Amino acid sequence: xxxxxxxxxxxxxxxxxxxxxxxxxxxxxxxxxxxxxxxxxxxxxxxxxxxxxxxxxxxxxxxxxxxxxxxxxxxxxxxxxxxxxxxxxxxxxxxxxxxxxxxxxxxxxxxxxxxxxxxxxxxxxxxxxxxxxxxxxxxxxxxxxxxxxxxxxxxxxxxxxxxxxxxxxxxxxxxxxxxxxxxxxxxxxxxxxxxxxxxxxxxxxxxxxxxxxxxxxxxxxxxxxxxxxxxxxxxxxxxxxxxxxxxxxxxxxxxxxxxxxxxxxxxxxxxxxxxxxxxxxxxxxxxxxxxxxxxxxxxxxxxxxxxxxxxxxxxxxxxxxxxxxxxxxxxxxxxxxxxxxxxxxxxxxxxxxxxxxxxxxxxxxxxxxxxxxxxxxxxxxxxxxxxxxxxxxxxxxxxxxxxxxxxxxxxxxxxxxxxxxxxxxxxxxxxxxxxxxxxxxxxxxxxxxxxxxxxxxxxxxxxxxxxxx
Amino acid sequence: xxxxxxxxxxxxxxxxxxxxxxxxxxxxxxxxxxxxxxxxxxxxxxxxxxxxxxxxxxxxxxxxxxxxxxxxxxxxxxxxxxxxxxxxxxxxxxxxxxxxxxxxxxxxxxxxxxxxxxxxxxxxxxxxxxxxxxxxxxxxxxxxxxxxxxxxxxxxxxxxxxxxxxxxxxxxxxxxx
Numbered sequence: 001x002x003x004x005x006x007x008x009x010x011x012x013x014x015x016x017x018x019x020x021x022x023x024x025x026x027x028x029x030x031x032x033x034x035x036x037x038x039x040x041x042x043x044x045x046x047x048x049x050x051x052x053x054x055x056x057x058x059x060x061x062x063x064x065x066x067x068x069x070x071x072x073x074x075x076x077x078x079x080x081x082x083x084x085x086x087x088x089x090x091x092x093x094x095x096x097x098x099x100x101x102x103x104x105x106x107x108x109x110x111x112x113x114x115x116x117x118x119x120x121x122x123x124x125x126x127x128x129x130x131x132x133x134x135x136x137x138x139x140x141x142x143x144x145x146x147x148x149x150x151x152x153x154x155x156x157x158x159x160x161x162x163x164x165x166x167x168x169x170x171x172x173x174x175x176x177x178x179x180x181x182x183x184x185x186x187x188x189x190x191x192x193x194x195x196x197x198x199x200x201x202x203x204x205x206x207x208x209x210x211x212x213x214x215x216x217x218x219x220x221x222x223x224x225x226x227x228x229x230x231x232x233x234x235x236x237x238x239x240x241x242x243x244x245x246x247x248x249x250x251x252x253x254x255x256x257x258x259x260x261x262x263x264x265x266x267x268x269x270x271x272x273x274x275x276x277x278x279x280x281x282x283x284x285x286x287x288x289x290x291x292x293x294x295x296x297x298x299x300x301x302x303x304x305x306x307x308x309x310x311x312x313x314x315x316x317x318x319x320x321x322x323x324x325x326x327x328x329x330x331x332x333x334x335x336x337x338x339x340x341x342x343x344x345x346x347x348x349x350x351x352x353x354x355x356x357x358x359x360x361x362x363x364x365x366x367x368x369x370x371x372x373x374x375x376x377x378x379x380x381x382x383x384x385x386x387x388x389x390x391x392x393x394x395x396x397x398x399x400x401x402x403x404x405x406x407x408x409x410x411x412x413x414x415x416x417x418x419x420x421x422x423x424x425x426x427x428x429x430x431x432x433x434x435x436x437x438x439x440x441x442x443x444x445x446x447x448x449x450x451x452x453x454x455x456x457x458x459x460x461x462x463x464x465x466x467x468x469x
Numbered sequence: 470x471x472x473x474x475x476x477x478x479x480x481x482x483x484x485x486x487x488x489x490x491x492x493x494x495x496x497x498x499x500x501x502x503x504x505x506x507x508x509x510x511x512x513x514x515x516x517x518x519x520x521x522x523x524x525x526x527x528x529x530x531x532x533x534x535x536x537x538x539x540x541x542x543x544x545x546x547x548x549x550x551x552x553x554x555x556x557x558x559x560x561x562x563x564x565x566x567x568x569x570x571x572x573x574x575x576x577x578x579x580x581x582x583x584x585x586x587x588x589x590x591x592x593x594x595x596x597x598x599x600x601x602x603x604x605x606x607x608x609x610x611x612x613x614x615x616x617x618x619x620x621x622x623x624x625x626x627x628x629x630x631x632x633x634x635x636x637x638x639x640x641x642x643x644x645x646x
Contacts, residue, residue, distance in 0.1 A: 041497075055636060
């Protein structure tokens with residue numbers, strides 16, 4: 001069942017029950033009020049007549065004064081007034097009913113004859129509709145000499161009650177109708193938003209993320225629409241990022257391939273007689289295939305890291321040794337580029353537990369970056385020192401630096417400050433991940449035009465155990 | 470939500486009105502002459518007497534009498550100071566009730582010294598004639614039951630309260646003295 005049906009249904013149910021209870025209550029009240037008041041009025045008149053008789057008219061015989069009494073009793077009343085003898089014989093009747101009728105069959109008359117005022121309600125064959133009768137004993141010195149009986153037709157009263165009941169029921173139905181319409185409107189405002197959301201979600205399922213959900217109200221559904229829009233936006237953005245990455249990676253892979261292909265063609269055509277050309281070609285092909293292999297390794301690393309499948313092989317690593325080794329490896333390139341490359345280390349750097357190959361990858365990556373962005377006559381300094389509990393390695397260059405706006409993104413995967421720069425945009429991201437897997441931290445500070453400083457914080461053995469436990 | 474609370478409130482109020490406080494007054498019992506404060510120019514004594522009566526009662530003037538006024542004066546105890554009688558109608562839950570109140574002046578102050586009940590539809594006569602010619606007036610109240618005739622109550626003053634001397638019926642015109 002739809003939300004609209006459920007909402008309207010429950011609303012109408014509640015209202016119907018409420019109105020129903022109210023109607024029953026009101027109709028019973030009105031009925032009771034009318035009948036009770038009619039009875040009370042009759043009772044009062046009968047009591048007044050009987051008590052007046054008892055006080056003043058006891059001297060004379062009832063039969064003799066009955067004519068006069070009837071006029072007096074009926075004086076203030078619209079009701080039919082009867083005077084009945086204790087035998088049950090009708091003595092006088094204000095509506096001209098023939099005398100000598102016996103009234104003893106009515107319970108109120110029977111009660112009054114034995115001295116108890118009483119009422120009776122019911123149907124009489126000779127009249128139309130229900131009647132209400134009140135009988136009071138007429139007493140002389142405690143002896144009942146007769147009965148005065150006030151009789152009214154209830155037709156008018158019951159008609160009035162029915163009319164009021166009809167009005168009440170009509171109003172109740174009107175209320176239910178109004179509430180139903182209001183409920184439909186109300187639920188429509190809710191289901192409309194939900195339908196919008198569903199339509200948008202359907203479109204997104206089909207892959208169309210450019211759709212925007214319309215936000216109709218500032219409510220929970222409104223914020224859901226916002227969330228959905230935001231989600232679509234992010235998906236679009238990451239899609240964009242992915243496309244950029246693929247195109248840049250293809251480009252990156254293509255450049256060495258083109259170079260290799262070109263040299264092979266050159267060597268094929270005239271490499272046979274030209275030995276130096278052959279050697280140079282082979283040299284270039286070697287380095288270019290290294291570049292390719294490096295890039296493919298990076299991609300593999302990245303995909304592993306993204307799936308959480310990368311495994312660290314921890315072993316004892318002596319950082320000064322490692323850095324020395326890297327220094328020796330990269331010094332020729334620095335010299336070739338005319339950059340001074342220095343490594344300064346505290347002698348007391350302890351041996352730590354780390355994945356040596358991964359650490360090497362990180363340092364080479366960062367220093368390679370520095371070499372890439374530092375002009376000739378620049379300077380790259382690698383320092384390592386040990387504040388208590390950790391080892392800090394800083395790689396500082398006098399390169400081009402990173403713009404402030406780009407700084408916060410450089411650790412993100414695929415991010416490249418310059419889309420045309422070479423590389424996959426994964427290097428720094430992977431390095432930061434590796435340091436993180438060593439329970440350390442990688443921070444970058446930079447100033448445009450002045451240089452960049454990369455700081456790696458690694459916990460020492462004791463500290464790391466503490467952190468882990 | 471508010472609607473529901475409102476409805477429940479109405480129901481409760483109706484329930485309290487009808488269930489808790491008995492049947493409300495019938496429309497016919499609510500018919501009363503408007504209370505025009507200050508507009509009726511009554512003398513000081515009338516105001517003083519009316520203030521002594523229970524609130525929300527209605528004064529009844531006799532249909533006949535020497536003063537067609539709702540207050541009659543007469544000396545019942547022979548001390549030379551007039552007493553006053555006021556007949557009024559009281560609305561009770563069981564119906565209307567006729568009552569007569571006798572006031573006596575004492576040190577310039579009026580107070581109710583006796584109240585008696587009346588019968589019938591209305592007051593025919595209220596006054597202080599001296600029926601037994603002993604120099605002291607009797608309180609005579611004539612109640613009416615329409616064409617059936619009326620009842621005449623004669624009260625004397627004994628000790629400090631009213632004493633019923635006679636109660637009889639009369640027919641036709643009242644003729645006292």
